[in-house]
Amino acid sequence: MALPPQLRPLIGTWRGTGSGHYPTIDAFSYSEELTFRDVAKPFLVYQQRTWSPEGKPMHMETGFLRSPTATTVEFVLAQPTGHAELAEGTLSAVEGGLFLDLRSPQLLVSTSAKTVEATARTYRITDDRLSVDFSMAAVGVVMTHHLHSDLVKAED
Numbered sequence: 001m002a003l004p005p006q007l008r009p010l011i012g013t014w015r016g017t018g019s020g021h022y023p024t025i026d027a028f029s030y031s032e033e034l035t036f037r038d039v040a041k042p043f044l045v046y047q048q049r050t051w052s053p054e055g056k057p058m059h060m061e062t063g064f065l066r067s068p069t070a071t072t073v074e075f076v077l078a079q080p081t082g083h084a085e086l087a088e089g090t091l092s093a094v095e096g097g098l099f100l101d102l103r104s105p106q107l108l109v110s111t112s113a114k115t116v117e118a119t120a121r122t123y124r125i126t127d128d129r130l131s132v133d134f135s136m137a138a139v140g141v142v143m144t145h146h147l148h149s150d151l152v153k154a155e156d
Contacts, residue, residue, distance in 0.1 A: 001041070001042040002040075002042065003038055003040075003041070003042060003043070003044070004042060004066075004067040004070070006067055006070055006091055006093075006098070007036075007043075007044055007065065007066075007067050007091075008038075009097060009098045009125050010036040010044060010065070010098070010123075010125065011036050011037070011038050011044065012035070012036065012153050012154065013033060013034070013035045013153070013154040014032075014033070014034045014035070014130045014151035014152065014153055014154065015031075015032065015033050015034075015151055015152060015154050016031070016032055016130075016149055016150050016151035016152055017029065017030065017031055017032065017149065017150065018030050018031075018032050018050070018132070018147055018148055018149025018150070019147070019148055019149075020146055020147045020148075021145075021146065022136075022138075022141070022144060022146050023141050023144065024139055024141065028052075029053055030050040030051060030052060030053070030058055030059075030149075031050065031051045031053070032048065032049070032050045032051075032132075032149045032151060033048070033049050033050075034046075034047070034048045034049075034130070034132070034151060035047045035048075036065065042066060043064045043065060043066035044064065044065045044066075045062075045063075045064060046061075046062060046063045046064065046065055046075070046077070047060075047061075047062045048060060048061050048062070059079075059081075060079070060080060061077050061078065061079045061080075062077070062078055063075060063076050063077035063078060063085075064076045067091055070091075071090055071091055071092065072088070072089070072090060072091065073088070073089055073090065073091045073100055073102060074086070074087070074088050075087040075088075075089075075102055075121070081113055081114070082109060082110030082112055082113030083107055083108070083109055083110075083113055083116055084107065084108040084109075085104040085107050085108075085119060086104060087102035087103060087104040087119065087121060088102065088103065088104075089101045089102035089103055089121075094124070094126070095126075096125075096126045096127050097124065097125035097126045097127065098123075098124070098125045099122070099123070099124050099125075100121075100122065100123040100124075101120075101121075101122050102120065102121045102122070102123075103118070103119070103120050103121075104118060104119040104120075104121075105118050106118065107119065114138065114139055115138060115139055115140075116136055116137070116138040116139075117136075117137040117138065118136065118137045118143060119134065119135065119136045119137075120134070120135040120136070120143065121133070121134050121135075128152060128153040129150065129151070129152055129153075130150075130151040130152075130153070131148070131149070131150050131151070132147070132148070132149045132151065133145065133147065133148050134146050134147040134148075
């Protein structure tokens with residue numbers, strides 16, 4: 001099986017900067033690199049990494065994105081913090097690009113990980129730009145916006 005054509009605009013490496021905030025932590029900024037790779041299968045392989053302004057590694061996650069129909073997506077993600085997500089949602093064409101809206105109403109969390117009850121992610125591609133937003137319900141806080149990044153497709 002081949003990669004569904006609706007996922008093709010995501011393929012490549014995206015780089016840029018982001019910022020984060022949450023009621024339980026201080027606001028912060030970061031650099032981000034996000035890659036979607038075509039592996040000649042009906043899904044994309046995903047890897048994301050972030051660094052502090054000083055260049056210290058911060059967060060990373062990896063996973064697989066698939067699109068079982070022309071308008072639905074499933075994102076399976078693992079994080080070294082002890083969290084695993086299965087986010088499901090919609091994919092739609094927008095002017096100049098693509099919009100993904102995903103929700104993970106329940107996560108698998110290791111016994112040593114911080115509690116995360118649910119997440120929401122959006123990915124918006126417009127031409128060679130990718131904007132990412134992440135919200136979560138965690139550590140007793142209701143669903144709250146946590147991260148925003150603006151990325152540009154890297155030259156291959």
